[in-house]
Amino acid sequence: MSSLSAVLIANRGEIAVRIARVARDLGIRSIAVYSEPDTGALHTLVADEAYQLPGSTSAETYLNQAALIDVAVRAGADCVHPGYGFLSENSDFARAVTRAGLTWIGPTAENIDTLGDKVAARRIALEVGAPLAPGTPDPIDDWQEAQDFAEEHGLPIAIKAAFGGGGRGLKVVDALEDIEDAFAAAGREAREAFGRGECYVEKFLTRPRHVEAQVVADMHGNVRVLGTRDCSTQRRYQKLIEEAPAPFLSEEQNRQIVEGARSICQRAGYVGAGTVEFIVSEDGTVSFLEVNTRVQVEHPVTEAVTGIDIIAEQFRIAAGEELSFQEDPQPHGHAFEFRINAEDVAHGFVPSPGTVTSFEAPAGPGIRVDSGVRSGSEVPGFYDSLLAKLIVWGPDRASAMRRAARALEEMTVRGVRTVIPFHRDMVTHPAFAGERLEVFTNWVDTEYTPRHSAAGGDIEHVYTEREHMIIEIDGRMHRVGIPTGLLGRAVAPAPEEPEQENTEGAILSPFAGSLVAWQVADGDEVSEGQAVASVEAMKMESVVTAPVAGTLRIDVQPGEKITKGGILGTIS
Structure with missing residues (x-):
């Protein structure tokens, strides 16, 4: 990696930490940036240097192209890694980085324009023979066009951001009267997340699985597919659990996905790491979805079963080197990734910003934790809710599932509510952990019921913080958890309750x-x-x-x- 010496990481959170650590492994100096709410954040401490971007919102900081390039130049960076989200799929930023004399660690701006534009990507998929659901050939200008499409092709429809991904700017509509509001909301989310609000419409296939292929391609014409991932466990089209390889696919389905992904990237002249996403309908039909022209949040599950460091390959590709492997790797074992989001499961997965008072990660064989926080970290309300990722590998799916159950029980995050109770529930849920995968992309929204209480719905008690005490009875040790509130009342009188404001209406x-x-x-x-x-x-x-x-x-x-x-x- 002699041609690259210092990287500006144009991102925050766990992916910025991940990139900084890979850079150190490769002997590359890492330069972090941070907003005012992220002062002292973990990624700023892991990197070799850190520079402030004045402001709090994404637009003021991590989407501020001029400010990012200014820091890169002042700090002596010779390359920029955008991570995922923010500007990672913004071709204007890629061009600006190149014009500043810096190396862009990602696909070319032309790749981003072609494949990052979901409408253009659909055209390429059609050219190479990938099956497609009906959709508008170009972005639409107003909600009436979405209504016209729905009246022609039927409901439900998906209104999707033409530039971006990760579920941002995606609305599924089941009723004609909801189209106007959904179109406006999709555009707002897309502009907030990606700086562009154009949307297109496609027919939404019911009960689909979300299966994707990880691709890496160098400047020498080598295009490799690192296998498949299943990302069907989602809520509001935000992924919660991913696994590799995608289970319960036929050989033909797997071939369609792998070769379809390769063909699309070859036709586009793709360079870098990217993901080609498909849906697999309940009748077994495989249909192309989109291409994400960046590294994915879930890339570690692929790393776990292939042994290939995808971030390191991104640096190799940007430096003009060939990939470090010659053939598509065959998966070894099975892996899961659990996204540890600051969201309150007991109240509909609402965001839960605040201070992480305690962060205790599990350990042991096959366990990896990629985190953007530690004990004492502040979780601002301005950005994505992802705190960390728990990646678990096992020799097969069943053993990886058992290992995951143990790791999730060991993992402790206090101070903010997280989705860990949901994950603990899912690793024993017959729809996910059974002999076949019954989960589909909106299964959590439509069919999931928490199983933490006899009533089946109220899981408020799982967030009760407990003090654990060790006691011995007849020579046998017992671990007892006592709710912190009860323990406090045992040693001090309860404070008087303040008079509650009348909130009727x-x-x-x-x-x-x-x-x-x-x-x-x-x-x-x-x-x-x-x-x-x-x-x-x-x-x-x-x-x-x-x-x-x-x-x-x-x-x-x-x-x-x-x-x-x-x-x-x-x-x-």
Whole structure:
């Protein structure tokens, strides 16, 4: 890697930590950037140097192209790694990096334009013979075009950001009357996450599995496919669990996915790491979905079963070297990745920013944890909710599942609520851990019921923090967990409860973040359960409904910051 000596990491969180560590392995100096809320974040401490980007929001900091390039030049970087998200699939940024005399660690700007544009990627997939669901040939300008498509091809439809991925800017619509709001919401999310709001529409296939192929290609014409991954366990099209290789596929399905991915990338002249995504419908049909022109969040599961460091290969490719391997690697064993997001499962996976008071990772054979936080880390509400990733390998799927169950029991995150209770539930759930995979992309949204209580729904108690004590009874050790609140009351009188504010008729924010828009006007009559506002935190937009029927009085305006439980408006 002699041609690259210093890398600016244009990202944050666990992927920035990951890139910094690989850079150190390769003898490359790492330069981190950080926003004001990320001051002292783990990625700034792992990197060799760190520079502040003044501001808090993504637009002010990690999407600020001029500021990023300025830091790179001032710090003496000769290359830029964008990670995933933010500007990783922005061809204008790739060109700006190159114009500044720096090496872009990723596919060419032309690759990003061609394959990052999902409409153009569909055309290439069609040329090479990949099966496709019906879709609009170009991005659409207004919601009426989406309605026209739905009336021609039927519902449900998917409204999708033309530039970007990771579920941002994706809305599945089941009713004609919901198309206008879904189109507006998809555009807002896309602009916030990727800086571009264009969307297209395609027919949504019901009960699909999400299966993808990892591709790496160098400048010498070598295009290798590192096998498949299943990413069907999602909520609101945000992946929660991934595994490699994708299980329960026929040889023909596997061949279609692997060779389809290779053909698409070869036709496009692709260079770098990328992922070609497919859906596998319940009748077994394989259909091309999109290409992600970047490294994926879930790349470690592929690394676990192939032994190939995908980030290191990205550096090799950018330096003009050939790939370090000559043939498609065959998978060894099975691996899972569990995304540890700061989200509250007990209240519908709402974002849960705050301070991580304790972070304890599991250990042992086949266990890897990629984390962007540690004990004491602040989790801002401005960015993605991903804190860490737990990757578990085993010699086969069943043993990897058992090992994962043990690792998840050992993993402890306190201070913010995470999705760990969901993961603990899933590794023993018959739909996921059984002899066949019954999970599909919206299974969590439509069919999942938490199994942590007799009632099957309320899992609030799983977040109760406990102090553990060791006691001995008849020579045998027992570990007892006592809720912290009960332990405190045993040694001190309970404080008097403050008088509660009357919130009857109040529209309360489900989490800390910002108000995006009102769907109704001040003074309007609303019905109980009607959607009245959209709120956003950690790049997740949610709808707030009216708790009662009556006349709305608006207290908070769009763009204003909100707190969890704060009053947005009142219905009387």
